[in-house]
Amino acid sequence: MPETSPNQQALRGIGSWLTLRAQICPEREAVVDGERRLSYAQLNQRVNRLARALQARGLAYGDRLAMLSYNRLEFIEIIMACAKLGLVLVPLNWRLTAAELSFQLGDSQTHSLVFDPGLAELAQGVMQQAELDFCLAVGQEEALGAHAYEALLAAQPGDEPQTAEPVTAEAPHIIMYTAGTTGKPKGAVLTQANSLWNAMNLQVDMEFTGADRDLLVLPMFHIGGIGLFTLPMLYVGATVVIQRTFDPAQTLELLRQEKISLFFGVPAIFLFLIQSPGFDPEAFAKVRLVMSGGAPLPPSLVEQYHARGIVLQQGFGMSEAAPSIATLPKEQALAKAGSIGRPLFHLQVRVADAQGEELPRGQVGELLLKGPNIMNGYWNRAEANEEAFAGGWFHTGDLARMDEEGFLFIVDRKKDMFISGGENVYPAEVEHAIFELEAVAEAAVVGLPDQRWGEVGRAFVVLKPEHKLDERQVLEHLAGRLAKYKIPKSVVFCEALPRNAAGKVLKNALREKGV
Structure with missing residues (x-):
């Protein structure tokens, strides 16, 4: 596993982003969630109240806190409150069973849970199977014996929480469990620095500004919902518009209504959108960046969007990279369809043979990574870490080739x-x-x-x-x-x-x- 450098240790934690944004652009819109619209000053104050409420319940640096929720404002608040206190967030996939989620809680030794009342039945199943000391129900009302989120916030002041020592970027921030398609899932431990460097990589590549408005469609229990582009938006002082769960008609309406400029989705989302009876290219009129990732993007789908006057770009990432690895430039989206593009700025890549040696351009090998956005390792998985970081590079398990111009093509998963x-x-x-x-x-x-x-x-x-x-x-x-x-x-x-x-x-x- 890579070691944290002295310079990285000196970086402030990402919770400071809201503190600074509340000073620099307090009135700028930070989050839109249905009828709720919060400025950066309002968001920072609520996050401070939440952080103090969690402290009052005994949560301290390094403790794990699980979140079981649809996309909503409170999910962002939990992420940032954890950042301010040095807590470690464990996002839970609400598509899994209570038994699968209980395994993740037990594996990560998580004993605190925040849940969405809309998922009360699943939350109850988790509570019955996992060892939990503290539960918090989002909203105004108590549920399943859990405290009411808004009541705890109301009881706390809105000034900055105090911690025993400063929370720096080296602090573990998220344990993101992999999909677990084979065997038991592993928890990728992402530090606050990993999220910072992900934001910086994307900022260099995509030139985000405070005027951008991002539509958050991907579920926030997935790293894509957090890193593409929720946290980068808070970094640059832009706006996140939340969609609870994906619905084609609502997505198209939000694109128009909220004047969205950034839209990231997975190929399935773009497929369902263009097949929707209400699909209208005019909904994308203000969107300057339309990007797909999370799964291979068929060139035929790129061509369908291009025929409607929409440039659909390919990106590539994974949970272990917080998540961004490569993007295909807009001007190459059609000509290089099928490529994931070039590696991001602060990241090294290598297409390697079985011994980890770099292969000549055009040959197929495993994609290896090295950079400050790569995870610290898998939670409590010494053998997996030794294998994943063999030779000092992170082994992705993806088979790739690089052409003469430096563009990467994912050939397939090794498995x-x-x-x-x-x-x-x-x-x-x-x-x-x-x-x-x-x-x-x-x-x-x-x-x-x-x-x-x-x-x-x-x-x-x-x-x-x-x-x-x-x-x-x-x-x-x-x-x-x-x-x-x-x-x-x-x-x-x-x-x-x-x-x-x-x-x-x-x-x-x-x-x-x-x-």
């Missing part, structure tokens, strides 16, 4: 590649070819055991409404585009693909379904 008849097959390549078919809305390819070839591909395809396609047509389309060993031996049509909260297809579920 998703399969070998058929001795040849490597990268499912993402096959999926991109399937996406060329007009009738295809979604596609995923997995390798399944085969007595003759070792493994063969199976394609799972979701069709657009009122479109028809059969297996023969898919295979004939691929026959002239891919080598024979890459072509799936079967095609299964389904209504939807299983996805995690980040929009990534759960290929392990498809493999289990296919065997």
Whole structure:
């Protein structure tokens, strides 16, 4: 694991952002959540009240605090109150079961929970299975025996909380549990410095200003909902407009109504938007940056948006990088469709062989990272950390290649590649070819055991409404585009693909379904 440098230790914690913003631009709009609109002065005061309330309940530096909630103002307040006190936030994915969430609480030794009353049933299940000392229900009313959030805030003054010692950027800030598609999920420990450098990387790349208005659609229990671009907006003094959960019609309305300038989503969001009966390119009139990440972006979807006059850019990141790694410049979005772009400013990358040695341009190897936005390590996972940081670089598990101009292309996840008849097959390549078919809305390819070839591909395809396609047509389309060993031996049509909260297809579920 990388060590924290003396210079990094001297950096102030990110909780200071609100303190400073309340002085520099107190009246500027910070957060919009439905009818609630808070200035930076108001947001800072509420965060101070919350921090003092948490202190009054005995929470101190290094303690973990879990948040189970839809996107809302209070989620941002919890993030920043944790930053001011040096607490460690454990965001909980409300799409998981109470048993899965209880594992994360037990693994991270978290004994305090803040929950959204809209998730009371799930919260109750968690309370019954986890060891909790303190629970807080968002809103005006007590729920499930938990304290009322607003009542605790009202009992505290709004001036800055005092801590035993200054909270610096070296403080652990978030334990973000990975999707856990295989085995038990691991908690990536992100420091406040990781979030600072993520904001700085994006600021250099995208030139954020205080005039920007970001639409927050990704769930905040995912690192994308926090780092793209919620925390960077607070860093530059811009505005975050919150959407509780994604709904295409509401998203399009918020883009128009709130004069949104920045919009980040996953490919599934952009697919559902453009397929929505109410899709209107005019909704994007004020949006200067439309970016996709979290999963491979099909070039065909980029072309669909381009045909509507919208530049859809590709970005790439992961929880362990807080999360940003690379972005594709706007002027290259169509010409280099399929590329994740170039590495961000304060980050080193290497496409490496099995020994960690850098490969020549054009060759496929594992993507390795080194930089100040990379996590400290996985919580309480010594063996995983030793493997992840072998040779002093973070091993992403992604197979990539870099072209002569320095643009990166993710070939596939290392674990998703399969070998058929001795040849490597990268499912993402096959999926991109399937996406060329007009009738295809979604596609995923997995390798399944085969007595003759070792493994063969199976394609799972979701069709657009009122479109028809059969297996023969898919295979004939691929026959002239891919080598024979890459072509799936079967095609299964389904209504939807299983996805995690980040929009990534759960290929392990498809493999289990296919065997």
